[in-house]
Amino acid sequence: MINSSIWILWTVAVMVITLSIRNPFYLILVIVGLFYLGHRLARQKNISAWVLSNSRFILTMILLSTLINGLFAHVGSSVLFTLPKGWPLIGGNITTESLVYGAINGLMIGALYLLFNIINLALNIKQITRLIPRAFQPIAMVVTIALTFFPSIQQRTQEIKEAQMIRGNQMKKVADWLPILIPLLVSSLENAILLAESMTARGFHKQANLKAPLALVSLILAAFAVFSGWILQVYRYPRPIYITLFLLGSGLTVLTLFTIGKRSKITRYHQESWRLLDLLMGFLITFFLVSFAYLALTDRLLSLNFSPYPRLTLPRIQTLGIIFSLIPLLPSIISNHD
């Protein structure tokens, strides 16, 4: 088992990389890597069902995104066919480029979906809730409620669907789903309130430390740093200045939250252990992430950016790009059996 903080670090790394890539070749590599990892993690559960449902979702995403972009964006030079100009929104040229652009978006969404699915496999509700800074107890409460509810919603839907079918609802039209939606919403809300009550009654959300003056000042300062960094970036000031401001702001935020969290007197029954392997993995991921950011910001990873417009060409490929696209595979170095 990998320490849950390392899982989060990994998630951040994969997210940064996925969101910076527009090259379909790299995105496919990321997805394949994630599938391999997920397939290993799902070993205890139903592997084939996991792979099947995820592939289905990702393919649907790619298809939908391709269709939508193809139908609505009429840019690009390789015209496949033309829909009558009079048709609102979709009238115009359908081009290979716009279809490819849509497919790239689909790949990106697919990769992110897969990433969250894997986090769900790797960590349980408790671990996820605990990763939320202690200063953000209300957020942790909402997250817990959301995570606890996710599995139960499917079951509730089935129960309500049966109840409505018994009343003769034939479930044929879209409107027939309204009788399910309303009871589902109401009962989810009622259950959420009950769960929140139960958590509160057992001492959750005890601290309101954010009101501490020093913490407030430092959070405002942090926000100010990030905001001014953003303004400087918009006005194209030298890069080192605004990047320093960004780092300063986010560093201050993390530090403040950490200090506030330390002050709250929550204890842990199970402390997650840190092993040498975890530290090594943390180091590796940080190293890859920092070098990725450095190389990307100094324009040495141009092959990440790929645009099919104005005329479709084959994406460029760099060895470094391939290496970074394989970061999702890092956790699989550690066997999940130990």
Place this chain on the structure above:
Amino acid sequence: MINFKRLSYQYPQSSHKVLDNVTIDIPAGTLTLVTGASGSGKSTLLRCINGLVPHFSGGIISGEIQVFGSDPIGEGVAVMAGKVGFVFQEPEAQFVFDTVEDEIVFSLENLGISRADMDRRINEVLNELDLSGLRHRKTNTLSGGEQQKVAIASALVAQPQVLVLDEPTSQLDPISADDVLKFMLALKTQRKLTVLISEHRLERLLPYADLILNLSEDKTIQFGDPQQVLPEIVQVPPIIEIARKFGLSPLPLKLETFPEISTDLLPSSNAQSNHSPKIEGETLLSVHNLNTSFSCRTILKEINLEIQGGEILVLMGPNGSGKTTFLRSVLKLIPSSGEIYLNGVDIQNLHFSEVIQNIAYLPQNPNDLLFAESVIDELKITLKNHGQDLTLINYSEFLDHFGLAEKMDQYPRDLSVGERQRTALAAITIHDPNIIFLDEPTRGLDYHAKRSLSDLFYQWREQGKAILLVTHDVEFAAHLADRVAVLERGQIIFVGSPTNAFTNIHGYQTQTAQLFPNRGWITPEDIENTTKPTF
């Protein structure tokens, strides 16, 4: 000590006070039974003790509360968490985490207890509630009774001085309910707890109550020793009803202290007329060799059962014995093998829509049925679904049978629990089906709402409908049943007369049957022609 001083409370956006000028003192180490009709403010009062009201609910509060030197209104829920343990009605809905250990540890972590201390306390509470074997289990694989014990453990592990339980057994079968209460009571003595527990069904808790707090609908409060308060309560458990019949004083609170009543004061004949089988109607539904399994696990084995028109058949059995699965199998909602005949026709040859034309089904959660803007719309939607004419029915007359004629235009979700239950029943029976399945219809209902419900069932019986009632509520079932079937581990282990069932089957004996064994009486009404004795 818990003291309420002139406490009044009003929910946000509500026009009236739920609690009005409540002044009571509850001594330490006592068990107070909180009773009253639905909507009388039981839950609200309990939630004041740990500050959920007003800190969680909002609203306007006035007056004072002192709980062992703390002020929940001023200090808030989180601070009170160390003093007051709270157990809610629905076992599963109150769980935050998915394993027993995590769940129990939760409050300790929030209170900042050291790890060594935690370890000791967890082991202690697991032993006390006999849960050690379940420590690493997933909470959703536990039975209802086990879940409620875990909820009690999670509350007690913080070592509170007060334990508050809001209808903790209403979702449990009689045997699990007794088990949960037994452990709760042992802990009360061991840990010198002050316990407040709300319940609709007094019979189970009356023997252990030091005090009764009755919230009546007119906002007056009766509080004190059971002997003081019971005479003022109209709806009482059978034992008190019988004691009143014989004019006993002081009132016996438990079966063991019920005095011997001389035989010449009792009616001589066995008053079985109330429960003798009715004239046999035609068989509306017959089930032969029904088997149902889910992912290789057998849920129902070789079930054989018939229901006649004009009969109320009560199906009982522990949580998880397959009662709901049985209803769903007959309705073709889940696949099963065996033969089912509906009005003499093999159900295999019927379309689902034909099945539901004939069988109405009230699921455990009646809220699942309700979504329309008004009560009358709910009825119209069912009719429309079944393709029936909306103009042929006199809606207000129909709703009158359900006591809902006045509420015709109201939004169903704004109604009381009992009214919502009856709205759901009206919505599933408006197309006049001749068989009615009811899954736990009395959950959370007070005596009054139950009475309205049983009147409705009698009407249906008169009309020749067949009623299959699944319930844990033994006393309610004894009043209604024409025949009883008991399901255990997927098999029917008993089918027979209510007299036989409620006098002989362990865990299902009514109070009347336990007081007068070998008489064949199962409800207080069975004891007819009694003369007032002179003691």
